[in-house]
Amino acid sequence: MSRIGKNPVAIPQGVTVDVKDNVITVKGKLGELSQEFSEVSVKVEDNQVIVERPSESKDHIAKHGLYRSLVNNMIEGVNNGWTKQLELVGVGYRASNQGQKLDLALGFSHNIVLDIAPEVKVETVSDKGKNPIVKLTSHDKQLVGQVAAKIRSFRKPEPYKGKGIKFVGEQLRRKAGKSA
Numbered sequence: 001m002s003r004i005g006k007n008p009v010a011i012p013q014g015v016t017v018d019v020k021d022n023v024i025t026v027k028g029k030l031g032e033l034s035q036e037f038s039e040v041s042v043k044v045e046d047n048q049v050i051v052e053r054p055s056e057s058k059d060h061i062a063k064h065g066l067y068r069s070l071v072n073n074m075i076e077g078v079n080n081g082w083t084k085q086l087e088l089v090g091v092g093y094r095a096s097n098q099g100q101k102l103d104l105a106l107g108f109s110h111n112i113v114l115d116i117a118p119e120v121k122v123e124t125v126s127d128k129g130k131n132p133i134v135k136l137t138s139h140d141k142q143l144v145g146q147v148a149a150k151i152r153s154f155r156k157p158e159p160y161k162g163k164g165i166k167f168v169g170e171q172l173r174r175k176a177g178k179s180a
Helices: 058-079 141-153
Strands: 016-020 023-028 031-036 041-045 048-052 082-089 094-098 101-105 112-115 121-125 133-138 164-167
Touching: 016 041, 023 058, 031 058, 048 058, 058 082, 058 141, 082 141, 094 121, 094 133, 133 141, 141 164
Parallel strands: none
Antiparallel strands: 016 023, 023 031, 041 048, 082 133, 082 164, 094 101, 101 112, 121 133
8 A cells, every 4th residue: 555645635724626527726825736647536525635546556556656745745835835946066156037037157158048937936145155046936846846957957066076056955975086
């Protein structure tokens, strides 16, 4: 039995969940999200979302936990939102934004200008003596992760000096240099 899938998802105050024709729609104060589902059944009973599977096949067991997690992330997102923070480590690495355009100076000959999706709110923090930080906030966890991964892909952290774009709090595996 899927340990994640069998747990019901509590619906907090101010969030509505509708299930219609294999599509679940979640509305809250931060926005609205919808997700198609298959091979499982989703029911809403007394402020809880319950995900059930029809059989014990391997595929049904996997989808059971998956859709329960997706529903939980949707409810959490429209209620509280999701945030990812990226830190730019390196001499001369800078970040600035004008609205939904993120301008990154990462040591290339030209700056990288990235248009961020309108659902994601972008904010840059540049304090003197500290590394620049890019904050991404949205109600959609998948979209925030995708945008963060795209930004990180421009200059991944390298293992010798740790220069590059990393998530705040991320532990990097460091290597010794030539002398070791």
